[in-house]
Amino acid sequence: MSDNGTTPTPATGPQPGAWTPPPAWQPPATPQPAPPHPGAGSHGAVPPGGAYPGAVPPPPAQPPTARGGRWRIGIAGLLAGALIGGGAGAGVVALTDDPAGRGGSTAAAQNVTIKNPETASAVTAAAAKAAPSVVTVYVSGSSGSGSGSGVVLTDDGYVLTNNHVVSLEGNGTATAVSVRTSDGRLYDATVVGAHPISDLAVLRLDGASGLTPATFANSDKVQVGDLAVAIGAPLGLTDTVTDGIVSATGRAVATGSTEGDATVIDALQTDAAINPGNSGGALVNSAGEVVGINTAIASVATGGPGKQEQSGNIGVGFAIPSNTAHRIAKEIIDNGSAKTTYLGVSARTAADDTNPEIGTGAQIVQVEPGTPAADAGLRAGDVVTAVGDRLITTSTELTAAVRSQTPGEQVALTVQRGGDTQQVEVTLGSTDG
Known part of the structure; x- marks a missing residue:
């Protein structure tokens, strides 16, 4: 691509x-582009x-x-x-x-x-x-x-x-x-x-x-x-x-x-x-x-x-x-800058046991302390299969789904934990850059 x-x-x-922004807006001092994280x-x-x-x-x-x-x-x-x-x-x-x-x-x-x-x-x-x-x-x-x-x-x-x-x-x-x-x-x-x-x-x-x-x-x-x-x-x-x-x-x-x-x-x-x-x-x-x-x-x-x-x-x-x-x-x-919506986890794609090319969700590898994910009770090993009514099959899809939301928005995650499936409500956070 x-x-x-x-x-x-x-x-x-x-x-x-x-969107018709007010013409009276005055820009802040020109900053340098925020470095990627x-x-x-x-x-x-x-x-x-x-x-x-x-x-x-x-x-x-x-x-x-x-x-x-x-x-x-x-x-x-x-x-x-x-x-x-x-x-x-x-x-x-x-x-x-x-x-x-x-x-x-x-x-x-x-x-x-x-x-x-x-x-x-x-x-x-x-x-x-x-x-x-x-x-x-x-x-x-x-x-x-x-x-x-x-x-x-x-x-x-x-x-x-x-x-x-x-x-x-x-x-x-x-x-x-x-x-x-x-x-x-x-x-x-x-x-x-x-x-x-x-x-x-x-x-x-x-x-x-x-x-x-x-x-x-x-x-x-x-x-x-x-x-x-x-x-x-x-x-x-x-x-x-x-x-x-x-x-x-x-x-x-x-x-x-x-x-x-x-x-x-x-x-x-x-x-x-x-x-x-x-x-x-x-x-x-x-x-x-x-x-x-x-x-x-x-x-x-x-x-x-x-x-x-x-x-x-x-x-x-x-x-x-x-x-x-x-x-x-x-x-x-x-x-001069914008916020990024975040969940607060590291994740990898959970692959189908019989076909590793097929993703079955985003498996959480690590939950960062003090983040929206931690506050909602998410754990390492959980597999996120949906954000709201949107199906999640890869960790890239989880990233895209989270970043498309507005900071502070509450979303329902469908999570597989062990043999059970449950809904977890998360209020998404924001970070600079």
């Missing part, structure tokens, strides 16, 4: 589930404040060979082995026009408009509404440069993108960031804060005003089969629109080359084409409202040993649900 993104939808007035346990354990580093950046200015990786579904859950930034990968013709002068490979900005209302489709309408809130993000640093996408949050210049877009694939924070809006305006930008665990970051455009904020939908209401439209700057091609459907909801996805440095998200899956450079943009519904922030794709490893080149879009993409993205973005704007 590989990381990438797309752009969001413009807000044209309050709508159900929409080390993961605990194996296969997506849920530690108190632990998490997998979620840094994935855009690629260097010259057409790079993206970091290789394989994707697989097994007892470890869904693992994204390669993270994609915004450069052109091997076998792709790179665009060299660089009007920003920032090292990002781009094409000239263009607007998405409805030219013939009589023949316009739902995709046309969604794209026309969302396009004004789509931006292209250019980053550069000592370890390279690249480009990605972003979503406008406020009219005075707050923009949501992926942490991996501004962290140069975990090789360091970008030292120069600029953003081009859909109408061609170019702004210098600063990183307000980042949340590597969820692969999100917020930028502030210097001197911006009159931007068109995106409207965020309630991602809890998204259904499999809903129209999904992705808008962003794949390979630097701004305002690119692709469409498909929501293929799955609540998909536990770990992005990273190994399980130990993975960001675990509770993703929406889509077959809308997502490619390098879409990172940080939006997946929108038929009303042009953001339902997710595109962040990863499944990519089949190609080439011989030691030459694992990503294959690009294969119709399996993943987005951070809008409810999670909205909560974290608002916290970063208000505080």
Whole structure:
């Protein structure tokens, strides 16, 4: 799997589930992105404040060979082995026009408009509404440069993108960031804060005003089969629109080359084409409202040993649900950082005795003292098989299910202990970063 993104939808007035942050918000002093916490346990354990580093950046200015990786579904859950930034990968013709002068490979900005209302489709309408809130993000640093996408949050210049877009694939924070809006305006930008665990970051455009904020939908209401439209700057091609459907909801996805440095998200899956450079943009519904922030794709490893080149879009993409993205973005704007929901255990996947490739739950290896898990009476050896009505078959799924909740929320865990099955009520905690 590989990381990438797309752009969001413009807000044209309050709508159900929409987020319209007060224009009066003033950002705190620009902090450095919070460093990722080390993961605990194996296969997506849920530690108190632990998490997998979620840094994935855009690629260097010259057409790079993206970091290789394989994707697989097994007892470890869904693992994204390669993270994609915004450069052109091997076998792709790179665009060299660089009007920003920032090292990002781009094409000239263009607007998405409805030219013939009589023949316009739902995709046309969604794209026309969302396009004004789509931006292209250019980053550069000592370890390279690249480009990605972003979503406008406020009219005075707050923009949501992926942490991996501004962290140069975990090789360091970008030292120069600029953003081009859909109408061609170019702004210098600063990183307000980042949340590597969820692969999100917020930028502030210097001197911006009159931007068109995106409207965020309630991602809890998204259904499999809903129209999904992705808008962003794949390979630097701004305002690119692709469409498909929501293929799955609540998909536990770990992005990273190994399980130990993975960001675990509770993703929406889509077959809308997502490619390098879409990172940080939006997946929108038929009303042009953001339902997710595109962040990863499944990519089949190609080439011989030691030459694992990503294959690009294969119709399996993943987005951070809008409810999670909205909560974290608002916290970063208000505080410069965001909280991570946690349970307080280390866990591993409980495998079927006859087929070790089949997960049967998340077995608790260790319970940290003074955590929500300890307060609820969970014990080492317990096997969690459900969070609420959501089935849990792997520890990665447990991590994703917990992190998708709001800190302080009470959830019911279905737990197997010995030969008995019982319900355990847990009030989830929160930790920085």
